[in-house]
Amino acid sequence: MFLLATTATQTHKKMAKALININKSFQRSTSLESDYLSNDVVSNFIISNLGIETLGRIVSGASSPKGNKSWSIIGPYGSGKSSFSAFLTSYLSVDDVSKAAQRKINKFWPNQAKAIQKERRSLGRGLLPVPITCERSPLNLVLLKGLRKALEGNASTSGKKPKIFHEIDRAINEVNASHTLLDSSVISIFNSAITYLHKSKSDSQKDGICLILDEFGKCLEWAAQSSSMNSSDNNDIYLLQKLAEAAGRTTAGKFILMTVQHQGIEEYAESLTLKQQKEWHKISGRFEIVPYLESPQHLVHLISNAIHLTKNAPKTWLKRSGRIVSRAAKITSQKLPVSVLQNCFPLCPSVAMMLGPLFRRDIGQNE
Numbered sequence: 368m369f370l371l372a373t374t375a376t377q378t379h380k381k382m383a384k385a386l387i388n389i390n391k392s393f394q395r396s397t398s399l400e401s402d403y404l405s406n407d408v409v410s411n412f413i414i415s416n417l418g419i420e421t422l423g424r425i426v427s428g429a430s431s432p433k434g435n436k437s438w439s440i441i442g443p444y445g446s447g448k449s450s451f452s453a454f455l456t457s458y459l460s461v462d463d464v465s466k467a468a469q470r471k472i473n474k475f476w477p478n479q480a481k482a483i484q485k486e487r488r489s490l491g492r493g494l495l496p497v498p499i500t501c502e503r504s505p506l507n508l509v510l511l512k513g514l515r516k517a518l519e520g521n522a523s524t525s526g527k528k529p530k531i532f533h534e535i536d537r538a539i540n541e542v543n544a545s546h547t548l549l550d551s552s553v554i555s556i557f558n559s560a561i562t563y564l565h566k567s568k569s570d571s572q573k574d575g576i577c578l579i580l581d582e583f584g585k586c587l588e589w590a591a592q593s594s595s596m597n598s599s600d601n602n603d604i605y606l607l608q609k610l611a612e613a614a615g616r617t618t619a620g621k622f623i624l625m626t627v628q629h630q631g632i633e634e635y636a637e638s639l640t641l642k643q644q645k646e647w648h649k650i651s652g653r654f655e656i657v658p659y660l661e662s663p664q665h666l667v668h669l670i671s672n673a674i675h676l677t678k679n680a681p682k683t684w685l686k687r688s689g690r691i692v693s694r695a696a697k698i699t700s701q702k703l704p705v706s707v708l709q710n711c712f713p714l715c716p717s718v719a720m721m722l723g724p725l726f727r728r729d730i731g732q733n734e
Contacts, residue, residue, distance in 0.1 A: 387713065389673055397449040399581040399627075400500040403456045409467045412454045413672060415665040418447075419476045421657055422455055423483050428655070429459070429494075429577075429623045430486040435655045436614035437624045441631060442659035448627050451659065452498070452579050459577050461493035494577035494623065495521055495564055501582045503589040506603040507553050508542050509580075510610075511535055514560060521573070531556070531563045550606045554613050561621055575621035578610075583626040587635035594639055604650055607632075611653035626654065666723035667703055671710035688712045 402408045414422075421440075428434035442448045458468040469487075473480045499513035515535045522529065534556055542548045557576065564573050580586065590603035607626075614624045626632070632651035636644045692708045703720070711719040 387674060387676060389675070397453055398500065399449045399452050399456075399498045399579060402449075403453045403496050403498045404460060404462055404464050405453065405457075406464055406467060408450065408453045409457050409464055409471065411672070412450055412471070413665065413668050414454075414471065414475050415661055415668070417659065417661055417665070418451055418454070419472070419479055419483075421451065421659065422458065422472075423479060424657070425455065425623070425625075426459075426483055426486050426490075430489040432618060436617065436622065437611040437654045438626070438657050439632060439651070439654040440625060440627045440657045440659050441629065443629060446660045447665075448659050449581055452581060452625065452627055456496035456498060456577055456579060458487070459490065459494045460496055461573060465493065491574035493573050494575045495573040497576055497578045499578070499580050501580055501584075501586040503585050503592075505542065505546070506586050506590065506606050507548050507550075508539065509586060510553060510578075510606075511539050511542070511556065513578075514557065514576075515539070518560060518563075529563055531559050534559060550602070550609050553606060554609055557610075557613065557622070561617070565621070575617070575623075577623050577625075578614075579625045579627065581627045584628040584630070584635060587628065587632060591635050591638060594636075594643055604647055608650045608653055611650075615653075631656065663720065663723040664703055667711065667719050668707055670714065670719050670722065671707045674711060674714070676712065692716050 397408065412418075425438060428436060428438075440448050440452065454468060457464045458472070459465070469480075469484060472483065495517060497514055497517040499509060501509055515532065518531065518535075522532075538548055538552060538556060557578075561575055564575065586603065593603065610624055614622045632654065633644065633648040636647035639647070688709065692705055692712075708716045708719065714722075
């Protein structure tokens with residue numbers, strides 16, 4: 368009774384569809400580049416203890432003149448890194464979705480909300496999200512294309528294009544033509560973009576940039592492959608170092624940098640020479656490591672939010688389920704509220720609690 372679809376008969380499938388609705392937002396993985404500033408992402412994101420601690424940590428660093436401005440968010444596939452990053456970019460912007468994110472923090476974490484919001488206000492008009500889903504290609508080209516796309520989405524649709532767009536286009540053409548571009552040129556363009564944002568008087572503009580490199584391991588794999596073919600070629604990893612240094616030199620609320628990947632930066636250099644590995648290790652030290660792996664309890668909360676029962680669900684089932692859930696809540700060490708386990712119906716409480724520990728290494732949260 369508690370696993371309606373397991374027998375896979377047509378009758379049971381029809382019965383399941385009549386009784387259960389699955390929130391579609393939980394059925395696919397989050398794409399940072401597509402979903403940032405999405406009301407759905409903010410409304411469906413469940414702010415766990417890990418989430419609020421990480422958010423507070425990053426906002427505190429971003430708002431402090433001497434705080435850290437570069438982070439590496441590291442976790443296995445399906446651990447919620449991209450969902451957290453999308454929520455964070457929403458919160459750091461100044462759009463309506465930023466206000467929705469703040470309301471959610473106020474509701475679920477009232478004790479932490481006041482301190483976080485105080486530091487958030489020091490960021491002025493907020494940060495322009497520059498979310499980039501990385502690919503196996505040179506880092507300078509990935510950065511320039513991502514920055515242009517973000518500025519394009521934030522710029523006015525009328526009037527003459529600002530100078531910064533022409534600077535980026537010239538740099539992209541140079542990379543495409545010669546496959547080279549000075550790291551200092553890329554840093555200069557980012558500084559110009561920050562100046563452009565800061566000087567703008569438009570309500571839609573921001574005071575700085577929040578650069579998030581999702582799936583950054585792909586860029587690191589490309590960099591490692593290029594370095595292995597040419598021992599003197601460390602251009603991409605040195606550009607990463609200079610980006611982190613540029614973020615560290617900026618005043619509060621002007622430029623923060625985050626990479627999101629499955630393992631530490633230096634671990635992508637295992638195929639390189641010992642000298643190169645030492646260089647990669649040194650550069651990884653520019654970033655504050657943020658391990659991101661949600662607890663089994665959080666995964667049960669996800670399940671309870673993903674499953675919605677229709678009005679057709681028999682009340683006798685719910686009563687019987689309620690008795691089982693009450694007993695399960697008393698004996699489990701996970702300290703889950705009865706209401707959360709109840710909302711996992713038609714999954715048996717023991718099944719709901721075991722899904723995460725059993726399968727989290729093989730499937731993502733959405734799966």
